Amino acid sequence: METNLCVAGFGGQGVMSLGKFLADATCNSTDKNVTFFPSYGAEQRGGTANCFVVISDDDIGAPLGDVMDDLIVMNGPSLAKFLPTLKKGGNLFINSSIVSDQIDRDDVTLVKAPVTELALEMGNAKVLNVIMLGVYVGFTQVIEPAIVWDTIEHKLASKPKLLPLNKQAFEKGLELGKAQRG
Amino acid sequence: MARVFMKGTEAVAEAAVRAGCRFFAGYPITPQNEVPEYLSRRLPEVGGVFVQGESEVASVNMVYGAASAGTRSMTSSSSPGISLKSEGISYCAAARIPMVYANFARGGPGVGSIQPAQQDYLQATKASGNGGFRMPVLAPSTVQEAVDLTVLAFDWADRDRTPVLLLADGVIGTMMEPVVLPEPKTEEEVAAIKASKKSWACIGHELDYAHRAWIQPGNWSTLVMQQVNEDAAAMYEAWKQEAMVEEYQTEDAEIILTAYGISGRIAKSAVNLLRAQGIKAGLVRPITVYPFPDAAYDRIDYSKVKAILDVEMSIPALFVEDVKAAVKGRARIETCLCSGGNIMSREAVISAAKKIMEG
Amino acid sequence: MNKIYTRTKTIQEDKVSGFCPGCMHSTVIKLIGEVLEELNVVDKAACVLGIGCCGLHMDYMAYDNTTAPHGRACAVATGMKRSNPDSLVFTYQGDGDFASIGLAESMSAANRGENITVIFINNGIYGMTGGQMAPTTLVGMKASTAPKGRDPKEHGYPMHMCEILNQLTAPYYLERTSCNNPANVNKTKAAIKKAFQNQLDGKGFSMVEIVTGCPTNWGLDALRSLDFIEEKMLPEFPLGVIRDRSKEEA
Numbered sequence: 001m002e003t004n005l006c007v008a009g010f011g012g013q014g015v016m017s018l019g020k021f022l023a024d025a026t027c028n029s030t031d032k033n034v035t036f037f038p039s040y041g042a043e044q045r046g047g048t049a050n051c052f053v054v055i056s057d058d059d060i061g062a063p064l065g066d067v068m069d070d071l072i073v074m075n076g077p078s079l080a081k082f083l084p085t086l087k088k089g090g091n092l093f094i095n096s097s098i099v100s101d102q103i104d105r106d107d108v109t110l111v112k113a114p115v116t117e118l119a120l121e122m123g124n125a126k127v128l129n130v131i132m133l134g135v136y137v138g139f140t141q142v143i144e145p146a147i148v149w150d151t152i153e154h155k156l157a158s159k160p161k162l163l164p165l166n167k168q169a170f171e172k173g174l175e176l177g178k179a180q181r182g
Numbered sequence: 183m184a185r186v187f188m189k190g191t192e193a194v195a196e197a198a199v200r201a202g203c204r205f206f207a208g209y210p211i212t213p214q215n216e217v218p219e220y221l222s223r224r225l226p227e228v229g230g231v232f233v234q235g236e237s238e239v240a241s242v243n244m245v246y247g248a249a250s251a252g253t254r255s256m257t258s259s260s261s262p263g264i265s266l267k268s269e270g271i272s273y274c275a276a277a278r279i280p281m282v283y284a285n286f287a288r289g290g291p292g293v294g295s296i297q298p299a300q301q302d303y304l305q306a307t308k309a310s311g312n313g314g315f316r317m318p319v320l321a322p323s324t325v326q327e328a329v330d331l332t333v334l335a336f337d338w339a340d341r342d343r344t345p346v347l348l349l350a351d352g353v354i355g356t357m358m359e360p361v362v363l364p365e366p367k368t369e370e371e372v373a374a375i376k377a378s379k380k381s382w383a384c385i386g387h388e389l390d391y392a393h394r395a396w397i398q399p400g401n402w403s404t405l406v407m408q409q410v411n412e413d414a415a416a417m418y419e420a421w422k423q424e425a426m427v428e429e430y431q432t433e434d435a436e437i438i439l440t441a442y443g444i445s446g447r448i449a450k451s452a453v454n455l456l457r458a459q460g461i462k463a464g465l466v467r468p469i470t471v472y473p474f475p476d477a478a479y480d481r482i483d484y485s486k487v488k489a490i491l492d493v494e495m496s497i498p499a500l501f502v503e504d505v506k507a508a509v510k511g512r513a514r515i516e517t518c519l520c521s522g523g524n525i526m527s528r529e530a531v532i533s534a535a536k537k538i539m540e541g
Numbered sequence: 542m543n544k545i546y547t548r549t550k551t552i553q554e555d556k557v558s559g560f561c562p563g564c565m566h567s568t569v570i571k572l573i574g575e576v577l578e579e580l581n582v583v584d585k586a587a588c589v590l591g592i593g594c595c596g597l598h599m600d601y602m603a604y605d606n607t608t609a610p611h612g613r614a615c616a617v618a619t620g621m622k623r624s625n626p627d628s629l630v631f632t633y634q635g636d637g638d639f640a641s642i643g644l645a646e647s648m649s650a651a652n653r654g655e656n657i658t659v660i661f662i663n664n665g666i667y668g669m670t671g672g673q674m675a676p677t678t679l680v681g682m683k684a685s686t687a688p689k690g691r692d693p694k695e696h697g698y699p700m701h702m703c704e705i706l707n708q709l710t711a712p713y714y715l716e717r718t719s720c721n722n723p724a725n726v727n728k729t730k731a732a733i734k735k736a737f738q739n740q741l742d743g744k745g746f747s748m749v750e751i752v753t754g755c756p757t758n759w760g761l762d763a764l765r766s767l768d769f770i771e772e773k774m775l776p777e778f779p780l781g782v783i784r785d786r787s788k789e790e791a
Contacts, residue, residue: 027187027360036187036358061451062444063246065356066529205624231623235616236649243613243646250607251628255620269610277607313713367729384587384605384621386628391553396599397607415630 001057003142004065008050009074009095010083014129019051021133025151026055026143037063050078054181055142070140072132074115092142093136095128111139113176119169127169134173139181143175185360190217190325190350191258193361194284197223197332198256200366202375203282204230205255207244209237212296213352214286217258226291229369231316238263242270242283246481247307249274250282250397252376252383254336258284260352261302262293264310270344272311275414277399280339282332284348286355289523298352300443303500306349307472316418319347319472320426321445325359327469340375342417349471351495353444353525417471421494428467428474431457435464436486438513440479440492440505442468445526449493452531461539462486471504479508489514489538491533549574556601560594561789563763565753569662570598570729573633575738577604582629587621589614591634591643594668612643615650618657629740631658636666636677640702644676647702651746654711654788658736659701659748664755665774672758676700679777685758703750703783714739715784721754721770725780744786752778773791 005022009015016038023036037052052064071086072093073079079099086092088107097116113135119128130152137145149170156162188196195217198206206216206225212522218234225232231248235241241257246502248255259267264285274281287302289295306319318338322328328350335346367375383394401407428446431453432438441449446467456463468475482490490513492502501519506515518534520526551574558568566589577583586604590596592611599606609617614632614671632639639647649725666684667673674691675685677699689730691699694762702713709782714736718729736747752774754766761769 023358024187027185033359034187038356058452058454059447060359061448061528062525063353063359064525066527151314205620207620233619233623236645239613240616240619240646240649243610244620244623246609246613247607247617247622248624249620250617251587251621251625253624255624256758270613384607384628385625386583386585386587387605389550389583389603391603394603394607395607399608399610400598402600531746 002060003055003070004068005053005055005070005072006050006064006068006085007053007072007074007080008048008078011047011049013049013074014051014126015074016051018129018133019053021151022136022143022149023053023055024155025148028151029147030143032057033060035060035063042131048077050082070136072136074128074132075099081105091140093132093139095132110180111135111177111180113173115173118172120166120170122169124165127165130166130169131173131176134170134175135177136173138177139176185362187358188325188361189216189354189358190328190354191286192220193325193329193363194258194348194350195220195526196363197329198282198336199224199228199230200364201254201333201336202367202372203254203256203336204228204372205248205253205256206230207233207235207241207246207248208257208259209235209241211238211260211263213288213298213355214258214260214284216355217284230475236483238266239269242267243273245281246270246274246277246279246285248276249279250384252365252379252385254280254340254375256282256284258286260286260288264305268311272313272315273399274309274345275315276313277316277397278343279345279397280343281345282335282339282348283345284332287349287351289521295523296352298356298444298495298525299521299523300351300501301521302349303471303494303496304503306347307474307504310347315414316421316472317345317347318421318470319349321349321446321469322354322472323441323443323467325354325357326361328354329361329363331469344417348516349443351444358408374415421473421528424470425473425475425477426469427478428465428469429478429481430465430467432464432466432482434462434486435482436462436481436488436538437491438464438466438487439491439531440466440537442471442501445493445495448526448528449531452528452535455528455532456535461535463535471501474504474508476508481507482513484512487513489516491531491535491538492517493526495520495526549578551577551603553601553603558601561757563754563756563766564594565751566594566598566662568720568726568730569660569751569753570602572726572733573660574602576730576734578736580734580741582737582741585627585629587628587630588617589621589630589632591632591638593635593638593670594637595633595635595662597669612638612641613646614638614643615646615655615657615659619650619655620651622655622657626656629658629737631660631737631740633660634662634663635668636663636665636675640676640700648706648709651706651712651748652709654713654745656740656743656745658740659746660733661748661750662753663702663750663778664753665699666755666758668755668758672755677778679773682773699777701778706748707783711746712748712784713745713786715750716748716750716782717750717778717780719752719770719775719780721752721767735773739787750778752766752780
């Protein structure tokens with residue numbers, strides 16, 4: 001069993017952290033193989049950012065597969081770029097605040113979450129990635145939510161003030177993800 | 183020890199510290215900047231020294247100096263920067279100075295691209311500087327292997343007083359993967375390693391011409407120069423017994439995939455998928471690309487094998503030249519190549535293998 | 542009879558230097574050896590030799606040494622000293638080595654204030670390779686790669702390394718001396734001693750630039766090369782202390 005995930009968006013949307021939280025949690029609390037592979041533009045600010053996470057029971061070949069099982073799209077341009085890599089029957093997660101849900105494929109499962117708006121409602125635009133991580137984990141159940149939260153908590157240990165907000169964001173995402181399971 | 187999730191560059195840097203490296207000099211170049219960044223924080227914690235050199239050239243020569251004083255020392259860079267280091271590497275090889283350097287290779291030639299590639303194979307294995315020296319070249323295919331080979335590199339460097347190259351690439355450097363780190367050497371062990379080099383290291387000696395440290399990256403005497411080169415050649419010959427290789431599912435294989443480094447692990451997963459589809463594929467993955475594991479290619483049952491498929495992230499194919507020399511015409515050799523910044527596609531490897539088996 | 546002078550034991554008696562008649566490398570090397578003995582630091586000394594005639598004495602010096610790639614002596618010395626702070630590390634470099642191919646390494650080591658000592662031999666020409674133009678070659682002076690002499694329009698002007706390094710904040714001690722007469726030889730020895738002592742005291746970067754001759758490549762005999770130094774070289778490269786932070790500290 002091998003799961004290939006691509007997370008894509010603008011620089012600054014926390015795309016890398018989203019992928020890293022998931023991969024790190026898998027490393028810490030399972031005996032599965034897992035890789036994280038980032039891909040940046042040459043720019044230091046702005047530009048595109050995407051990363052790839054592979055979780056597998058066997059040895060992992062490339063840390064980015066040819067075909068994605070799951071795709072998380074945080075902005076419009078990433079949808080056009082990465083949608084063709086999503087397998088038939090794959091899961092497409094979109095930030096429906098800014099990504100149109102008019103998808104020109106009917107062979108994938110669409111999961112929508114307005115994470116930009118939700119983050120602003122919570123008072124911090126930066127937590128959109130943690131909401132989306134919750135959506136992904138809630139929907140796919142690829143890994144225990146509690147394990148992912150432990151990892152986030154550990155990573156934010158130096159910024160304890162941010163914990164309640166992130167907890168709220170993660171749980172909101174979980175709820176949205178679970179609700180859309182078939 | 184528990185596994186931790188680490189980036190390749192940082193894992194190599196941490197492994198170096200744990201292996202007793204106490205001096206690093208380097209210069210920024212993508213995609214290996216986390217090595218100097220990590221060590222600028224980490225080395226002072228263990229009483230080591232980090233210097234950001236004014237250039238690649240200066241950095242490798244700082245390592246030449248530190249290693250000449252008996253300290254386990256390292257530098258790292260990526261392709262164009264490695265070219266600049268070749269001057270110092272050649273001096274270290276000539277003067278028999280143990281040091282370790284890592285190449286997180288990117289596209290080339292020239293400035294190439296900042297994306298990963300395997301275009302530096304010939305430079306790494308045949309001529310990393312002037313003068314016809316050789317050195318062990320270790321090619322990890324996972325972050326864990328990069329860690330293990332970094333430790334081996336320091337031991338090999340010290341044992342034979344030679345530079346050792348860790349030939350990684352931008353994927354191994356930038357990807358994160360679970361690793362089990364080695365136990366760190368104690369300060370006593372680190373001190374003992376340094377002390378073991380006292381007889382030849384430039385650390386100051388009692389006034390005594392015969393027992394001074396005289397580190398010579400060359401020699402005026404033709405007789406001595408020839409002797410030095412003959413001794414080095416004998417050492418290179420002896421290394422052939424120490425070649426390291428992974429042979430996977432080769433016994434009954436009808437097609438052998440061969441690849442090193444990042445391409446090696448992709449080829450391995452292709453072997454699994456090909457087997458699942460009923461194609462008897464196998465893999466020969468050199469771990470030391472110098473010395474090259476020729477013997478692994480001798481162990482292939484050529485009566486069963488239809489072809490060898492060389493998989494590498496380089497155009498033109500470079501690794502294939504060593505494969506050809508090892509296969510010695512006993513099987514047809516085809517290539518599956520990519521370059522320009524993309525990572526080798528497993529699908530492309532599988533379809534190349536199928537094409538051979540169906541053709 | 543009292544023995545009032547003996548040769549330094551840092552130079553192996555049965556070895557031959559290979560230096561040309563009238564060359565001042567042998568003088569400077571003798572001074573270095575005497576200073577190492579007088580400071581009682583031979584057992585701490587590690588010399589990083591430059592490329593060229595600078596390295597001709599490596600076979601007769603009785604203390605630790607290595608040879609750096611051309612120009613890289615200050616980088617090699619940086620690594621050596623940083624990883625072994627108790628040693629006395631000094632470079633011995635010519636003008637092509639220190640001021641041309643090694644300019645980046647020289648300037649950067651000085652700018653970092655590395656606690657090393659540089660002995661910089663300035664004779665205005667490349668010696669071992671056969672008299673090519675150096676960054677310190679005088680205007681009008683002929684060289685094998687400047688057959689009509691150094692022409693500022695084409696080659697620029699001689700580089701004054703002490704003055705250039707004096708623009709940096711970190712260097713501790715910069716002095717230019719010569720060995721063209723006994724008085725200057727004595728001053729050179731005092732300067733080397735001071736530069737070594739600075740390092741032992743952890744003061745940082747010290748350099749002694751020594752204006753010397755190259756009778757062979759200048760096409761002069763030994764005595765006339767002394768006149769050339771006095772009449773031509775020293776007006777271009779004035780002697781004296783350029784920087785001494787200990788004076789400011791006092």
